[in-house]
Amino acid sequence: MARADILLTPGPTPLPPQVREALARPIIHHRTSQYRTLFKRALQGMQQVMETSQPIACLTSSGTGAMEAAVVNLLSPGDEAVVLLGGKFAERWQGLCKAYGITAITVPVAYGDAVEPGAVGKALAAHPKAKAVFATLCETSTGVVHDIQAIAAITRKSPAVLVVDAISGLVADPCPADAWGVDVVVTGSQKGLMLPPGLAFISLSQRALDLVSQSKTPRFYTDLRLYQKALTDDDTPFTSAVSLVVALDEALKIVLERGLPQTIERCALMAKATRTGAEALGLTLFAKRPSNGVTAINAPAGIDGKQIPKLMYDRSKVMVAGGQGEMAGKLFRFAHMGYISPEDVLAGFAALEDALGALGYKFTPGSGIKAAQAVFAQPAVAGAVR
Numbered sequence: 001m002a003r004a005d006i007l008l009t010p011g012p013t014p015l016p017p018q019v020r021e022a023l024a025r026p027i028i029h030h031r032t033s034q035y036r037t038l039f040k041r042a043l044q045g046m047q048q049v050m051e052t053s054q055p056i057a058c059l060t061s062s063g064t065g066a067m068e069a070a071v072v073n074l075l076s077p078g079d080e081a082v083v084l085l086g087g088k089f090a091e092r093w094q095g096l097c098k099a100y101g102i103t104a105i106t107v108p109v110a111y112g113d114a115v116e117p118g119a120v121g122k123a124l125a126a127h128p129k130a131k132a133v134f135a136t137l138c139e140t141s142t143g144v145v146h147d148i149q150a151i152a153a154i155t156r157k158s159p160a161v162l163v164v165d166a167i168s169g170l171v172a173d174p175c176p177a178d179a180w181g182v183d184v185v186v187t188g189s190q191k192g193l194m195l196p197p198g199l200a201f202i203s204l205s206q207r208a209l210d211l212v213s214q215s216k217t218p219r220f221y222t223d224l225r226l227y228q229k230a231l232t233d234d235d236t237p238f239t240s241a242v243s244l245v246v247a248l249d250e251a252l253k254i255v256l257e258r259g260l261p262q263t264i265e266r267c268a269l270m271a272k273a274t275r276t277g278a279e280a281l282g283l284t285l286f287a288k289r290p291s292n293g294v295t296a297i298n299a300p301a302g303i304d305g306k307q308i309p310k311l312m313y314d315r316s317k318v319m320v321a322g323g324q325g326e327m328a329g330k331l332f333r334f335a336h337m338g339y340i341s342p343e344d345v346l347a348g349f350a351a352l353e354d355a356l357g358a359l360g361y362k363f364t365p366g367s368g369i370k371a372a373q374a375v376f377a378q379p380a381v382a383g384a385v386r
């Protein structure tokens with residue numbers, strides 16, 4: 001059998017052996033004390049990685065399901081909400097608002113830039129009736145991380161709740177929900193959490209829970225009141241994705257044994273090695289405020305950027321992400337979150353150099369790998385990324 005693909009994509013990400021083993025275990029029934037004990041422990045682990053003491057609902061869906069749950073449970077048709085743009089995922093908040101008849105007051109910013117926190121304050125001052133601010137921690141399409149701490153401090157001065165899409169950001173970029181005053185955090189399983197796609201999570205502050213009880217938007221599967229009620233029995237309103245939750249319990253052990261700050265630091269160091277390697281190849285970076293989880297690299301002038309991920313996969317079985325929407329062909333993205341390792345990053349550079357060579361780009365062969373390797377070889381880094 002051919003060796004497994006190396007996924008350097010910002011979801012799905014590679015699975016640790018402990019997670020794969022958990023996924024292969026015999027199924028247990030979800031209405032048993034055995035499952036409830038495990039589910040409770042897993043949600044407590046999620047509270048630790050989301051850095052919140054608030055309740056967390058666990059949905060069987062991809063991350064977008066939790067985004068939709070946030071919109072339908074917090075807002076009613078005709079309500080106003082401030083939506084911070086800057087990439088394809090931020091635009092999903094806008095699309096969700098549109099679908100449910102919610103007026104989105106957008107705060108635009110060029111792709112590759114981060115929304116200025118001051119612009120959020122201006123939007124809230126101009127629209128005092130806005131009930132929510134929708135933001136994105138790591139904008140996966142551009143590799144930008146937002147200053148959620150400053151955005152939260154500004155939102156706190158208004159009656160609006162702050163909702164953060166941390167689907168790719170969680171466990172890679174810091175976002176301590178309670179300490180920063182983030183009302184709602186949504187995330188998904190297939191990125192920093194090292195699981196297959198299929199689970200989504202949403203944490204809710206008391207202010208957010210108050211909105212949930214007021215929302216008039218029709219909802220059924222995503223009605224968070226049902227999840228909230230089931231949580232009192234460590235249960236879910238509908239059948240739990242049992243095997244994924246069993247695997248989550250294992251994945252959280254890995255994160256919490258290393259420590260959340262240490263896990264975030266490891267991502268930051270892999271991001272540093274990736275950026276250093278790209279620059280050594282004469283390439284430039286797209287994000288003005290780069291995240292720890294994913295690095296967006298501009299395709300060099302004169303080279304069709306779509307060919308870079310294609311050749312990396314066809315020739316080396318290393319998968320990186322291309323550009324989305326208007327960014328298609330202009331950039332490609334290397335993830336360094338979750339179970340992705342320094343060895344994977346180096347394999348990524350080997351594949352990248354091979355693809356760039358095949359496309360006729362001029363560079364010193366080995367320079368990207370060498371520069372990334374030099375970052376990992378620094379004694380302080382070597383200990384932290386192990």
Ligand SMILES: *Cc1c(COP(=O)(O)O)cnc(C)c1O
Nearest residue numbers: 062063064089138140167168188
């Ligand atoms: C991956 C991602 C999503 C979408 O999640 P799905 O799991 O594909 O529904 C949303 N927002 C961000 C920032 C993401 O990275």
